[in-house]
Amino acid sequence: MEEIITAVIPVVIIGIICAAVLVTASKLMAVKEDERFPEIRECLPGANCGACGFAGCDGYAKALCDDEDTPINLCVPGGDGVSESLSKLLGKEFAAAQKQTAAVHCSGDCTKTQDKVEYKGMESCKAAKLLYGGKGDCTYGCIGLGDCAAVCPEHAIMVIDGVARVNKSACTGCGICAKTCPNHIISLVPANARVTVMCSSKDKGAVTRKLCSAGCIGCKKCEKTCPNGAVIVKDNLAVTDYSKCMECDGAVCAENCPVGCLTINFQ
Numbered sequence: 001m002e003e004i005i006t007a008v009i010p011v012v013i014i015g016i017i018c019a020a021v022l023v024t025a026s027k028l029m030a031v032k033e034d035e036r037f038p039e040i041r042e043c044l045p046g047a048n049c050g051a052c053g054f055a056g057c058d059g060y061a062k063a064l065c066d067d068e069d070t071p072i073n074l075c076v077p078g079g080d081g082v083s084e085s086l087s088k089l090l091g092k093e094f095a096a097a098q099k100q101t102a103a104v105h106c107s108g109d110c111t112k113t114q115d116k117v118e119y120k121g122m123e124s125c126k127a128a129k130l131l132y133g134g135k136g137d138c139t140y141g142c143i144g145l146g147d148c149a150a151v152c153p154e155h156a157i158m159v160i161d162g163v164a165r166v167n168k169s170a171c172t173g174c175g176i177c178a179k180t181c182p183n184h185i186i187s188l189v190p191a192n193a194r195v196t197v198m199c200s201s202k203d204k205g206a207v208t209r210k211l212c213s214a215g216c217i218g219c220k221k222c223e224k225t226c227p228n229g230a231v232i233v234k235d236n237l238a239v240t241d242y243s244k245c246m247e248c249d250g251a252v253c254a255e256n257c258p259v260g261c262l263t264i265n266f267q
Contacts, residue, residue: 043085049174051076076173099191100173106142107198107214109161129182137211140201148177199261222253
């Protein structure tokens with residue numbers, strides 16, 4: 001028995017010493033969490049969509065704790081309700097949420113373009129893109145197999161005539177569809193944007209026109225006629241500066257587009 005006790009005592013002593021070292025290390029090396037973090041996190045909806053520009057709701061909450069300059073109105077799905085809650089909690093001035101909606105930058109439906117191959121495979125845009133860039137003539141356009149519609153939490157997207165279309169009244173602007181689209185033709189735009197460029201092709205005008213009758217040909221008529229300089233042609237494609245476009249009372253650029261790839265968004 002004495003031999004057993006003699007063997008056990010050193011093990012017990014070593015265990016106590018190790019425990020003491022671990023406890024001391026945990027206290028000295030502990031990363032202190034801002035006491036406000038749980039309350040801030042509670043204000044956020046938990047969508048983890050990344051529309052705020054951070055890695056989910058936890059990332060946004062941490063940024064609000066660490067940086068006083070982080071805006072409180074970046075949560076698109078939460079809207080003004082979240083902004084108001086954060087305003088009260090953090091003692092900041094209320095700022096209205098930046099309402100956004102998804103926009104599909106493609107007009108190439110089955111009446112304006114055609115398929116170059118008969119695709120038989122997984123009903124997935126991501127899978128179809130691996131085959132010659134997709135089944136359509138235009139490799140920049142909507143593949144139309146509905147990956148975006150499948151991930152939309154609000155069921156705000158439908159594929160109509162081969163092109164994804166957004167129900168703006170149902171869209172919360174979470175941006176999940178934009179991250180899912182393998183051709184990157186979906187973006188978040190201000191909900192009150194006056195004009196949207198419905199094309200993503202960067203081919204030269206003659207090539208685009210041959211592949212799709214509604215594609216941007218880079219003629220720069222929109223750029224030349226826009227009174228506020230809100231539209232420029234870059235890489236053969238019209239691009240809109242929405243901060244300037246929203247100040248325009250008319251839609252001169254859309255009215256002068258010879259192919260109709262700029263559409264007026266009626267509010």
